[in-house]
Each structure stands twice: as C-alpha cells, then as structure tokens.
Amino acid sequence: xxxxxxxxxxxxxxxxxxxxxxxxxxxxxxxxxxxxxxxxxxxxxxxxxxxxxxxxxxxxxxxxxxxxxxxxxxxxxxxxxxxxxxxxxxxxxxxxxxxxxxxxxxxxxxxxxxxxxxxxxxxxxxxxxxxxxxxxxxxxxxxxxxxxxxxxxxxxxxxxxxxxxxxxxxxxxxxxxxxxxxxxxxxxxxxxxxxxxxxxxxxxxxxxxxxxxxxxxxxxxxxxxxxxxxxxxxxxxxxxxxxxxxxxxxxxxxxxxxxxxxxxxxxxxxxxxxxxxxxxxxxxxxxxxxxxxxxxxxxxxxxxxxxxxxxxxxxxxxxxxxxxxxxxxxxxxxxxxxxxxxxxxxxxxxxxxxxxxxxxxxxxxxxxxxxxxxxxxxxxxxxxxxxxxxxxxxxxxxxxxxxxxxxxxxxxxxxxxxxxxxxxxxxxxxxxxxxxxxxxxxxxxxxxxxxxxxxxxxxxxxxxxxxxxxxxxxxxxxxxxxxxxxxxxxxxxxxxxxxxxxxxxxxxxxxxxxxxxxxxxxxxxxxxxxxxxxxxxxxxxxxxxxxxxxxxxxxxxxxxxxxxxxxxxxxxxxxxxxxxxxxxxxxxxxxxxxxxxxxxxxxxxxxxxxxxxxxxxxxxxxxxxxxxxxxx
Numbered sequence: 001x002x003x004x005x006x007x008x009x010x011x012x013x014x015x016x017x018x019x020x021x022x023x024x025x026x027x028x029x030x031x032x033x034x035x036x037x038x039x040x041x042x043x044x045x046x047x048x049x050x051x052x053x054x055x056x057x058x059x060x061x062x063x064x065x066x067x068x069x070x071x072x073x074x075x076x077x078x079x080x081x082x083x084x085x086x087x088x089x090x091x092x093x094x095x096x097x098x099x100x101x102x103x104x105x106x107x108x109x110x111x112x113x114x115x116x117x118x119x120x121x122x123x124x125x126x127x128x129x130x131x132x133x134x135x136x137x138x139x140x141x142x143x144x145x146x147x148x149x150x151x152x153x154x155x156x157x158x159x160x161x162x163x164x165x166x167x168x169x170x171x172x173x174x175x176x177x178x179x180x181x182x183x184x185x186x187x188x189x190x191x192x193x194x195x196x197x198x199x200x201x202x203x204x205x206x207x208x209x210x211x212x213x214x215x216x217x218x219x220x221x222x223x224x225x226x227x228x229x230x231x232x233x234x235x236x237x238x239x240x241x242x243x244x245x246x247x248x249x250x251x252x253x254x255x256x257x258x259x260x261x262x263x264x265x266x267x268x269x270x271x272x273x274x275x276x277x278x279x280x281x282x283x284x285x286x287x288x289x290x291x292x293x294x295x296x297x298x299x300x301x302x303x304x305x306x307x308x309x310x311x312x313x314x315x316x317x318x319x320x321x322x323x324x325x326x327x328x329x330x331x332x333x334x335x336x337x338x339x340x341x342x343x344x345x346x347x348x349x350x351x352x353x354x355x356x357x358x359x360x361x362x363x364x365x366x367x368x369x370x371x372x373x374x375x376x377x378x379x380x381x382x383x384x385x386x387x388x389x390x391x392x393x394x395x396x397x398x399x400x401x402x403x404x405x406x407x408x409x410x411x412x413x414x415x416x417x418x419x420x421x422x423x424x425x426x427x428x429x430x431x432x433x434x435x436x437x438x439x440x441x442x443x444x445x446x447x448x449x450x451x452x453x454x455x456x457x458x459x460x461x462x463x464x465x466x467x468x469x470x471x472x473x474x475x476x477x478x479x480x481x482x483x484x485x486x487x488x489x490x491x492x493x494x495x496x497x498x499x500x501x502x503x504x505x506x507x508x509x510x511x512x513x514x515x516x517x518x519x520x521x522x523x524x525x526x527x528x529x530x531x532x533x534x535x536x537x538x539x540x541x542x543x544x545x546x547x548x549x550x551x552x553x554x555x556x557x558x559x560x561x562x563x564x565x566x567x568x569x570x571x572x573x574x575x576x577x578x579x580x581x582x583x584x585x586x587x588x589x590x591x592x593x594x595x596x597x598x599x600x601x602x603x604x605x606x607x608x609x610x611x612x613x614x615x616x617x618x619x620x621x622x623x624x625x626x627x628x629x630x631x632x
Contacts, residue, residue, distance in 0.1 A: 001027040001101060001283065004037055006071060006088035020072065023048060025087070027101065028620035032056075032078065052617075055080045057113040058142060059102040061095070062086065062120060063128070075120075078102065079113060083134055084121060091310040115141050187213040189224070189239035198393070203232025210242060220424055237424070246325055251346035253277045255426060257471045258288070258626070260503060262301040264347050265290040269299065272344025276329065279305060285325065287316060287332075291340045302340055366421050368392065368433040368444055373400060379451070382510075385440065389447060398432060401443040420511075423486060427479035429499055429509040445509070453498035453506055454565050461564030466592060467626065468504070473558050474622045475506040480554060481615035483511060484547045491545055493553040494534050495560040532577050533568040538609055540578050548609035551618070555604025562590035562597065596625060 002024065009019040024037040024044050031052050036045025062075040074089040076099055089095035106112065115138030119128035126132075129139040188210055195205035203224055205211070214231065215223040221233045246252055253261065253275045265273050265288060274289040285306040292299045304316050306325065313321040314328045317338030322328040329343060336342045372393050379387045385404035392398050421431050435442035450456055453472070461469075476498060483490060490497075490511045497510045536552035538544040556568050568587055569577045586605050589598040600621060606612045613621075 001098065003089070003094060003098065004039075005034075005090075007034060008086040008088070020088070027098070028623070029053070030617040030620045032102075051078060051080050051085065053102075053105055054109055056102065056106045056109065057081070057111055058116050059099050059106065060116045060118070060142065061099065063118050065120060065122075077116070079116060084117070086120065093312075094310045113138060113142065115139060187216065188242045189213055190242055191234075191239050193238045195235060195238050197232065201233055203230060203234050205234055205238055211239065220422065249276075249326060249329075249346075250348045251276050251329060251343075253348065257474075258286075258303065259465065259467050259471055261288045265301050266298055268345060268347050270345045271299075272341045273347050274343040274345070275347045276306075276325065284308075287329075287343070289339065289341070289343060304339065366433045367437070368435050368442070370435045370438060370442060373398070373435070373442070373444070375400070384443075392432070392444065397447040399445045399447045401445070403441045403443065405440060423483070423488065423511075425479055425482040427475045427505070427507050428482065428511065429507045446507075448499040448501045448507060450500040450502060450504075452496055453500055454495040454560065456500045457495060457561060457565035466594075469561050469592065470597065470622065470626055472504075472506045472561055474619070474626060476508055476554065476557060477615055477619050477622055479508040480550060481619050483508075484550070484615045489545055489547060490550050490553070492531055492534070493550055493557060494531060495557055495565065498557070530574075532574045536605075536609065537581055537607060540581065544609075546609060547614065548612045551604050551612045551615060554615070554618070555601040556587070558597070558601050558604070559587050559590060559593075562593040564592070566590075600625075 004022055005025050006020050007023045007025075009021070022037050022039060023034040025032060025034045031050045033047060033050035035047050037043075038045060056078060058077075058079045060077055060079075062077050064073055064075060071090070072088045074092050074095045075086060076089065076095050077084040077086055079085075087098075089098065117126050117128050117138045118140050119126065121127075121134055124132060126136065126139070129136075131139075190210050191205040191207050193205065194207050195202075197204040203211075203226055209227055211227075211234065212225040213222050214225055216236070218236075220236055222236050222239075223231065224234045224239075225231045251274060254277065256264075256275075256277045258277075261275060261277050265275065268290065269292075270290065271292045272289065274287060276285055276287055278284075279286045287304045287306060289302050289304070290299045291302055306328070307315050307318075309315065309321055313323055314325055315321040316328065316332060320328075320331060320335075320337050322331065331337070332339060333343045374391045374394060376389045376391065379389050379399060381387070382401065384401055386402045388400045388402065390398050390400045421433065424430065429448065430446040432444045432446065434444065476493075480490065480493070488511065490508065492510065493508070497508070498506050499509050500506055531553070532540065534553040534556045536549050538546075539549050539552075559568060560566065569580060572580055584607065586602060589595070593601070600618070603613055604618075
C-alpha cells in the first residue's frame with residue numbers, strides 16, 4: 001500500500017505548523033516506511049524513517065484537535081515501542097483502509113497493547129487523561145481485545161478466522177490442517193487454462209468457462225461441477241474466483257517480472273504493445289507498454305502505475321477514473337488520454353507459457369507406476385545417483401532421479417514424500433511423485449530445460465543485466481520464504497540446487513533431501529562433500545540447522561549469482577574456510593554487486609543466528625531494490 005499522508009514530528013517538544021510535513025508512506029510485508037515527497041513532481045525522495053510491522057502495538061484513530069486545519073481532520077496513530085506516530089489521512093475512507101490493513105497484519109504480534117490514548121500527546125501531557133508520562137498506559141480499552149488477547153499468546157501461529165474473516169481462497173499451509181470445505185455449490189470459478197483429464201476422477205477444464213466448486217478441502221485439488229453437470233477433480237491453481245475474472249483477460253500477466261515484461265514487449269515489436277502485471281508493491285498493478293521512437297529500433301518500454309482514488313476507483317491519468325481495471329484498459333485501448341500512445345496490442349504470457357504445475361500428476365496419485373515413464377536422456381549425476389529427462393504417459397515432461405542403493409535413507413524419505421508433494425509454489429521445483437515398488441526407487445519432479453542455476457550463470461551470466469541477477473535472487477527468496485512459512489528447512493541451498501526454466505525463472509530444488517543422505521563423507525565435518533562454503537558457524541561447529549542457517553546459505557547463493565558462478569572462498573581449503581568464518585571474515589563484494597546488494601548479503605552472514613533476518617523480512621528488502629533501479 002502506498003499513500004501520501006501528513007506526519008507529525010515526534011522529536012520536537014513544542015508543536016507548530018513546521019512539525020507537520022507531507023510524507024510518502026509505503027506499507028510492505030515487513031515495515032511501514034516513509035519518505036520525502038515532491039508534491040509538484042509527484043516523486044519520492046530520501047527515506048526518513050520506518051517501523052517494523054512486528055514492533056507495532058496498536059493502530060487506532062485519534063480524536064481531532066479543536067480548530068485544526070481541514071487537512072488534519074482524519075488522524076490516526078501507529079503505536080510502537082518508541083511511542084505513537086501520528087499520521088493524518090486525506091479522507092476517512094483512506095484512514096479506515098490503512099487502519100484495517102495494519103490491524104490485520106499486527107493482530108498476532110507478541111506485545112499488542114490492551115489500552116490506548118484516544119487523544120494526542122501534546123506538549124508534555126496526554127490530552128485525554130492529563131498523564132504527564134509519555135509511556136503511561138492508555139486510558140481506553142481497545143475494543144478488539146474483547147474477542148482475543150494476542151499479547152498473552154506465546155505462539156505466532158494465526159488463530160482460526162471467524163466466519164466473517166474466513167478467506168475465500170485456500171492458502172497453501174504445507175503441513176497444516178486442511179481448510180474446511182465451503183457449503184456445497186457456494187463458489188464459482190473460471191478456468192484460466194485448459195486441463196486434460198488424466199483419470200476417470202478428473203474433470204476436464206476449458207479456458208474461460210465457469211465451474212461450480214463442490215469441495216475445496218484439499219488445497220491443491222478441488223471437486224467441481226462443469227457446465228453440463230459433469231463432476232470431477234480440478235487443479236486449484238488452474239482457476240480463479242469469478243470475481244477475480246480479470247486474470248482471464250489476454251492482457252493480464254500477474255506473475256511476471258519487470259525485465260521479463262520488457263523482453264516480451266520488445267519481442268512483440270509493435271507500437272502500443274502492452275500488458276498489465278503485478279506491481280513491485282503488493283496488491284498494486286502496473287501497465288507496461290512499448291513505444292517505438294525515432295532512432296530507437298528496439299523501442300522503449302514505459303511503465304505506468306495503476307492508481308487508486310480514496311473512493312476505490314482506478315486511473316492511469318487522473319482525469320479518467322473507472323470502477324474496474326477492465327474498464328480502464330478498455331478506455332485506454334481507444335484513447336491515449338495522457339499515455340504516450342493508446343494501448344493497441346495486448347501481449348500475453350499465457351499464450352507462450354505452459355500452464356502452471358499441479359501438485360502431483362493427478363488427484364491423490366503420488367505413487368507413480370514406473371511403466372508409465374519414458375526415458376529420453378541423461379541430465380547428469382547428483383548426490384543420489386543419475387538424473388534423467390523423461391515423460392509420464394508420453395505427454396508430461398519430467399525429471400527422474402534414480403536413487404542409487406545405499407545413498408539415501410529410503411524408508412524415512414518415503415514417509416515424508418507425500419508431505420513434500422503438498423508443497424506447491426511457483427518458485428519451487430514441483431515434486432510430482434515417487435516410484436517405490438521397485439529398486440532403485442525413482443523421484444519424479446518437474447523438468448526445467450535450462451538446467452541448474454550455477455551452469456546458467458557460468459554460461460550466460462555476462463549477458464544478464466543487474467536487474468535480471470537481482471530477480472534471480474528474488475525468485476529464490478520467494479521460494480525460501482514459502483518453505484520458512486511452512487516450517488520446512490532446505491539444509492543445502494546453493495546455486496547448484498536451483499534450476500532455471502525457459503522463461504528465466506529460478507526455482508529451488510532438492511529441498512530437505514540432505515536429511516536422508518547416508519554418505520558419511522557428506523555429513524562428516526572433515527569430508528569434501530559437506531557444504532562448508534554455504535554453512536554458518538552454528539552448523540560448522542554444532543550441526544545446528546534452522547531457517548536462519550538457510551538464510552546464511554541464501555547470502556552465499558546471492559554471492560554466487562553476482563560473481564557469475566565463482567566458488568565461494570575459492571582460494572581457501574575447506575578447513576581454512578571454517579577458520580576464516582569462525583574468525584569473523586566474510587566474502588568480498590563481487591564487482592557486479594552494488595553496496596546495497598552486498599549489505600543484504602552481509603545481513604545474512606551475521607555471527608549470531610537470531611541477528612539474521614527471516615526470509616519474510618528479506619523479501620521486501622530485495623523487492624525494494626528491484627523497484628529502484630538506481631540501487632541495483
């Protein structure tokens with residue numbers, strides 16, 4: 001979320017008009033940050049401050065001061081451990097929107113306040129209760145505390161939502177309990193992709209047709225009814241709720257990076273070629289459009305943010321507002337109205353990209369019949385044995401790991417495989433299933449044509465821009481944030497364990513498999529196969545793995561990306577690496593990495609695990625760098 005607010009200074013003891021300044025506020029997953037703002041040029045300036053979301057204790061309205069100017073009629077407060085931050089919205093609707101969003105995000109924080117001050121702290125006292133200590137407890141009970149008391153909860157795990165809060169779409173929970181089904185026939189969806197029924201229990205999907213969801217208890221496969229009354233299972237990621245039908249439009253490309261959008265538009269090579277995509281700011285959209293200027297044969301891509309009025313209307317040019325994005329696009333397809341040209345030719349990633357992966361090859365099937373696999377060629381040798389390229393039932397391309405006997409604790413892996421299959425994220429290599437009825441056992445996964453990230457960096461790295469390198473790191477961070485949220489450790493994160501698809505998207509592979517290695521040389525603190533160069537002090541000294549040891553390894557992976565595939569600590573032996581890290585030395589800044597990017601790496605390499613950021617907090621930081629080219 002992004003909005004220009006008036007902010008009252010927290011530092012000055014006496015209040016005056018100089019204490020109130022316009023600031024651009026940006027709410028990301030991890031923090032509320034505010035910046036200088038040039039109102040005439042509508043441009044963001046330097047960062048003035050920020051508050052971590054997890055430090056916020058309450059967000060409430062404030063009673064308006066007497067005889068205050070009109071621009072300060074809608075105040076609210078963000079209370080954290082340093083006191084209240086007073087913010088003035090331009091309308092009550094905007095204020096309500098921000099309070100609702102912030103309250104939703106902080107409700108599971110450890111130290112929520114029970115009470116708050118409904119009036120301002122002004123010149124040494126609280127106007128509501130006349131207490132003179134700024135840290136004095138509030139004088140009014142927070143109404144939401146009547147329904148729950150998060151300040152007394154030890155766990156950060158969300159409480160079950162009330163019926164009015166229950167999400168309309170199931171969110172992947174990995175090992176968590178299944179989402180209760182909605183009442184039969186209460187949800188309509190539209191298909192984004194064609195899905196061919198594999199088994200008798202499946203329901204074929206036709207793009208753009210509507211279906212009735214009968215049971216969405218399984219997060220990956222839903223039972224649905226088609227237009228002709230036929231019933232069966234459909235992959236949940238092939239459909240969207242009817243109210244989100246915008247995603248079925250040809251010009252809508254939600255999960256696409258800015259650099260990939262520019263690449264696709266330049267491939268189209270037409271004046272006015274355009275697409276709508278997700279903005280780097282969560283919940284916002286950007287229209288990207290190609291314009292062909294004189295003397296620029298390749299053309300230049302312009303990016304326009306889709307803005308939202310306080311009344312929730314959309315616009316690209318302020319004079320032309322619309323109640324929906326499809327209406328906005330339709331208007332600008334016929335009128336430039338402030339844009340460099342009108343939107344002429346929609347460019348769709350869906351038409352050139354394969355449909356998304358399903359969790360498993362069909363509903364309920366994780367044990368695959370090896371007779372249904374065709375081997376096409378060898379991809380390489382891994383820790384567990386040979387990896388081959390193949391097809392399942394002659395149509396689905398897959399990678400097949402043939403596990404050599406004695407390399408893996410097979411029984412333990414088979415117990416966990418069904419759980420691992422339920423992990424589904426666009427930046428994770430999908431586990432399709434296993435063949436365990438014969439030896440060697442097979443692990444069947446998604447096939448990615450460009451091979452491992454390490455090989456791509458060495459072969460193609462010099463042709464990649466700084467933004468593309470950063471987007472590779474973001475892809476990995478998104479996958480790791482998902483694993484972290486599902487309490488799943490990787491334990492061997494490195495460029496060699498990531499794969500690259502034809503679109504240049506990086507996906508994390510082999511997550512959790514190192515737990516099942518039986519090779520003593522791999523686990524030994526003296527062996528050459530142990531990932532010393534990606535391991536933090538607590539793993540090297542005590543074999544203590546956690547999500548924070550994965551964060552350390554992610555920092556090393558970033559270094560691999562920006563050094564285009566060099567070996568970390570290339571001139572040191574494994575034993576010297578251990579001494580080097582223990583003494584507090586860290587990897588140098590690669591030539592292609594800016595100071596900002598190297599600082600992200602250094603934050604991953606803090607000596608104490610608890611000082612390293614979580615992936616969910618790293619991701620917004622990297623996203624901000626992607627958004628601002630000057631920092632890359």
